[in-house]
């Protein structure tokens with residue numbers, strides 16, 4: 001990313017001095033907006049005075065004006081698009097366009113007025129970095145749908161059904177058709193070594209399935225972990241060109257309630273239902289410094305489940321690539337993290353905070369009784385006979 005050559009020097013006359021001071025202050029703000037585009041300490045970066053409309057005070061409009069100026073004068077169209085999509089490092093083809101919701105409803109809606117004083121009180125609904133934690137009662141589905149449905153988003157959904165886990169597919173797909181991203185374009189990518197056992201499930205219009213053959217394995221840990229590599233490569237080869245958002249879900253699950261556009265964001269993680277009442281010293285993070293998934297004592301926000309990861313395709317690609325690389329580095333050192341890719345995921349999310357968090361409503365376990373916090377179970381792991389379905393046995397979590 002380079003700045004235009006034409007603006008090389010600061011041109012200053014007497015009464016412009018205070019304006020210059022103000023501009024200098026504004027530069028700091030600007031850095032927040034366009035960082036790493038502009039850095040006043042960088043000798044390669046230059047700034048110039050811009051004609052300011054006399055009627056325009058230094059108010060909220062300055063941000064808009066400065067952004068427009070920078071876009072017009074200094075950024076290529078591609079840079080501009082990169083900023084629009086969060087400025088994240090992009091290893092995907094630039095043809096991938098990511099739509100962002102404009103907070104605009106297409107028609108007049110009647111709904112209960114939101115309050116600034118009343119809301120959920122028995123749960124925390126925002127993280128300390130101001131990402132929402134999605135619970136029943138924190139969003140109005142009517143408003144959410146009216147914003148997102150007109151955007152005609154494409155949602156990729158990956159699910160692995162390797163070996164005996166193919167038996168979970170029918171319930172997964174049938175319940176997803178009832179509850180998961182209803183009225184959206186959903187493309188399921190089913191990774192399996194048993195193509196002939198994939199059930200034929202009737203899908204709503206605009207929804208389809210692609211089966212991707214994968215090898216079997218005699219270690220469930222390997223099957224679970226290898227998902228990261230396959231998600232990474234399938235995004236590079238196919239999903240990156242087709243979808244706006246991606247969900248990566250466990251197959252030994254069923255949907256029981258709405259899972260809609262309230263779950264869309266740049267990087268979405270789900271709180272694991274087994275640990276949300278505990279503090280981080282009790283989380284099953286990887287505690288051996290020899291593993292790349294290591295999280296030292298005293299650190300940690302939440303414990304995230306490996307069963308649901310979601311977000312913009314490019315952000316999930318970055319996460320999957322990271323986990324794959326860490327898993328491979330560990331394997332080269334003959335170490336396997338406590339909970340395989342879930343351990344690496346937790347480390348990644350500690351240092352790359354999710355932009356939205358789904359409460360345990362979105363990842364429950366059938367053997368757990370519902371409690372006061374969880375007013376609705378939307379998605380839950382079915383009870384399974386581990387010894388029977390897994391190619392090798394390991395104690396359950």
Ligand SMILES: CC(=O)N[C@H]1[C@@H](OP(=O)(O)OP(=O)(O)OC[C@H]2O[C@@H](n3ccc(=O)[nH]c3=O)[C@H](O)[C@@H]2O)O[C@H](CO)[C@H](O)[C@@H]1O
Pocket residue numbers: 159160161162163164165166220221223224225249250251252272304305306307308339340341342363381389390391397
């Ligand atoms: C609730 C939750 O967060 N679950 C996570 C947890 O245990 P789980 O007990 O949920 O792991 P699991 O046995 O469901 O395996 C994870 C997923 O891998 C696939 N699979 C696994 C084995 C097999 O023989 N065939 C097959 O297809 C399948 O899609 C399954 O849903 O820890 C795992 C660590 O590795 C994963 O992070 C899971 O997502």
Ligand SMILES: [Mn+2]
Pocket residue numbers: 250251252307381
């Ligand atoms: Mn599972």
